Amino acid sequence: MHDRPHLVLIGPMGAGKTTLGRLLAQQMQRPFVDLDTVIVQAAGVTIQLLFQREGEQGFRKRERAALADVLAGPPAVIATGGGVVLDPDNRHALRRHGYVVYLRVSLATQLHRLHGDTSRPLLDTPDPAARLAALQAQRERLYLETADLVFDADAGSPEALAAALAARL
Ligand code: S3P
Numbered sequence: 001m002h003d004r005p006h007l008v009l010i011g012p013m014g015a016g017k018t019t020l021g022r023l024l025a026q027q028m029q030r031p032f033v034d035l036d037t038v039i040v041q042a043a044g045v046t047i048q049l050l051f052q053r054e055g056e057q058g059f060r061k062r063e064r065a066a067l068a069d070v071l072a073g074p075p076a077v078i079a080t081g082g083g084v085v086l087d088p089d090n091r092h093a094l095r096r097h098g099y100v101v102y103l104r105v106s107l108a109t110q111l112h113r114l115h116g117d118t119s120r121p122l123l124d125t126p127d128p129a130a131r132l133a134a135l136q137a138q139r140e141r142l143y144l145e146t147a148d149l150v151f152d153a154d155a156g157s158p159e160a161l162a163a164a165l166a167a168r169l
Pocket of ligand 1: 011012013014016036047057080081082083084119120122
């Protein structure tokens with residue numbers, strides 16, 4: 001990862017990007033940036049409200065701008081949102097400026113971690129499992145295509161996973 005400034009975590013909702021990212025940043029003594037948080041701070045409203053007011057398209061536009069800003073900033077560990085890879089410009093920018101790790105998890109793990117979550121508009125559906133499976137079917141190829149490293153984040157404590165991932169960087 002040594003020729004690119006950032007360490008970037010990609011993967012679906014519930015993969016542990018934020019949790020692992022924070023731990024890795026501590027270990028690496030680097031700033032941690034959560035892209036969703038940057039978007040919310042810039043907009044001054046929650047992601048649910050952004051989706052309501054501007055639609056997914058409006059959210060994606062803000063996501064693209066926030067990503068460009070963060071990638072232009074000081075070297076960091078960056079946790080992205082699950083849909084960041086949908087945009088080809090994002091994929092290109094991620095690979096250019098970051099060492100990209102795809103956190104791979106099972107649907108069961110995603111469901112377990114996201115149980116009761118109300119902050120993610122895409123899961124506001126009667127059948128979140130079907131939605132997660134459909135999103136994964138659409139996005140897996142993009143995660144794989146963008147990643148420098150695929151890391152199995154399905155089992156283990158966050159601390160153990162962070163240590164195992166750090167050892168592979
Ligand atoms: C999204 C994932 C969310 C957030 C938004 C859309 C997606 O981030 O960006 O709700 O399209 O998968 P997390 O992956 O951090 O949950």
